[in-house]
Amino acid sequence: MNTFMGYERPNGDVGIRNHLLIIPTVICSNQVCNRIMQMVPGTISIPHQHGCSQIGADKERTFEVLAGTGRNPNVGGVIIISLGCEVVDPAALAEAIKLTGKPVEVFDIQSIGGSVKAITHGAELARKMLSELAKQDKVAIPMEKLKVAVKCGGSDATSGLASNPALGQAANSVISQGGTIVIGETTEIIGAEHILAERCADSQTEEKLYSIVDRFEKEVERMGADMRGGNPSPGNIAGGLSTIEEKSLGCISKCGTAPIKGVIEYAETIPEGGLYFMDSPGNDIECVSGMAAGGVHIVCFTTGRGTPTGAAVVPVIKITGNGRTFEKMEDNMDVDVSGMLDGSxxxxxxxERIWQEITDVADGKWTKAEVLGHQEFSINRIGPSL
Amino acid sequence: MSHEVELGADALVMDERDHVATALRDIEAGAVVQYRVGGIFQQVKLLDDVPFGHKFAISAIESGQNVRKYGETIGRSTLFIEAGRHVHVHNIEGIRGRGDTAGRKTTE
Incomplete structure (x- = not known):
């Protein structure tokens, strides 16, 4: 049986990292969280712009992304820092994460008496929790537990010709081991949805796939604008991609050839085993943050133009089919498959090269984004600020 | 779809039904470019410079015609495009995601 070395969580989840996460419930807590991260190396803070002046489904979405990030199996413990008057309920957030059985601490800046006292208290908690986490040993975990997201960003023509088909091969390997693949970017299947729809396991999934694409396209119509220029982006166009349809048709090969077992909501917990589609924007950081909140261990990210992006709690493996990009941005790129385009x-x-990298990273190898401290985090909004 | 490239190939055609090939290096106007369609080598003389990763027409494309790559529609031509011309945003447009022309959307 193929295994990797990971961390067992009290609820049976397994992680490939053992992060101590510091969550601000609201933008007003960002600075306190960031200061604690600076004082206690090994902690990760996820500053964001949200948590206040939000209502309804938009507020729920922010809550679900914060809760999901805390529940992500790569997180070993959580400190939640509230201001004390925001709409994201810190006690409810703590409860949602505590369901996993991992240690969660929560306090607010107004009660504790300002930034200095909050930073002092948070740093003390972080120090204690981190030394507890350091005691945990890794154990052998069957490969079928692995959940991997596939994503592309900063695409050019090489993405559709080389890196995405190669990632699709690796995605097939993950699924053949009993593991899970999630693909997203609803905007970037426009023009290619009929191909994915044919692969849906049942008619309900097929209908849902068409309906989420339709919803996105209607939004674009409501804006009265041509998608082109926003997606494909100026960089995509410079790289040879002419239309959203061309970009989409190049995108979809990255998830391999398995049937699509379900379409899930942004940040929803991803079921175990097989291929799933997460309704999510093409925006790199929002999409990856939603997938991390859904519980993936690793993100495999193809790029032709080159992007440095990482993610707060999951390693991001950067794969390029553009040899010039690999040479110019080698400190950001993990896997070079450009040989596919010169026949070598x-x-x-x-x-296989990507599959090997996935197993190495699951076993603890740091990605380039991790080495460089890339911890991007962003929450998708679906409502106005009040 | 073919993702296999022979050593030294100039350009890649993804499907036998395609109107376009993708350049695998920067190629100058006037160059005669070789590519393979379904195992058979063909060639075309480029009428424009075509940068790495960009497309050129391997057959003439009428104005207003759906343009195929990967064997699928990637957009519609806005001009008559001769074989050998650079194919990009100056002569093809997207059909989908067109809020600017909402009402004449098709999903073919």
């Missing part, structure tokens, strides 16, 4: 690397070998 087969599709099968390229897929």
């Amino acid at each position: 690397l087969s599709l099968e070998l390229a897929g």
Whole structure:
């Protein structure tokens, strides 16, 4: 049986990292959280712009992303820092994360008496919790537990010709081991949804896939604008992609060839085993943050133009099919499959190279984004600020 | 779809039904470019410079015609495009996600 070395959580989840996460419930707590992260190396703070002046589904979405990030199996413990008057309920957030059985601490800046006291108190908590986390040993975990997201960003023509098909091969390997793949970016299947729809496991999933694409496209119509220029972006266009349809048709190969078992909501917990589609924007950081909140261990991220982005609680493996980008941005790129475009690397070998990187990273190898401290985090909004 | 590229190829055609090939290096106007369609080598003389990753027409494309890559529709031509011309945002447009022309959307 293939295994990787990971951390067992009290609820049976397994993690490939053992992060201590500091969550601000609201933008007003960002600075306190960031200061604690600076004082206690090894902690991760996720500053964001939200948590106040939000209502309804938009407020719920912010809550779900924060809760999901705390529940992510790569997180070993959580400190929640509230201001004391925001709409995201810190006690409810703590309860939602405590369901996993991991340690969660929560306090607010107004009660404790300002930034200095909050930073002091938070740093003390972080120090104690981190030394507890450090005691946990890794154990052998079957590969079928692994959940991997596939994503592309900063695409150019090489994404559709090389890196996405290669990632699709690796996605097939993950699924053949009993593992889970999630693909998202609803905007970036526009023009290619009929191909994915044919692969949906049942008619309900197929209908849902069409309906989420329709919803996005109607939003674009409501804006009265051509998608082109926003998506494909100026960089996509410079890289040779002419339309959203062309970009989409190049995008979809990254999830491999398995049937799509379900379409899930943004940040919803991803079921175990097989391929799922998460309704999410193409925006890199919002999409990856939603997938991390859904419980993925690793994100495999193809890029032709080159992007440094990482993610707060999950390693991001950067894969490029553009040899010039690999040379110019080697400190950001993990896997080079550009040989596919000069005939020196087969599709099968390229897929194996990515699969090997996935297993190494699951076993503890740091990605380039981790080494460089990339911890991007962003929450998708669906409502106005009040 | 073919993702296999032979050593030294200039351009890649993804599907036998495609109107376009993708350049695998920067190629100058006037160059005669070789590519493979379904195992058969073909060639076209480029009428424009085509940068790495960009497309050129391998057959003539009428104005207003759906343009295929990956064997699928990637958009519609806005001009008559001769074989060998650079194919990009100056002569093809997206059909989908067009809030600016809402009402004449098709999903073919």
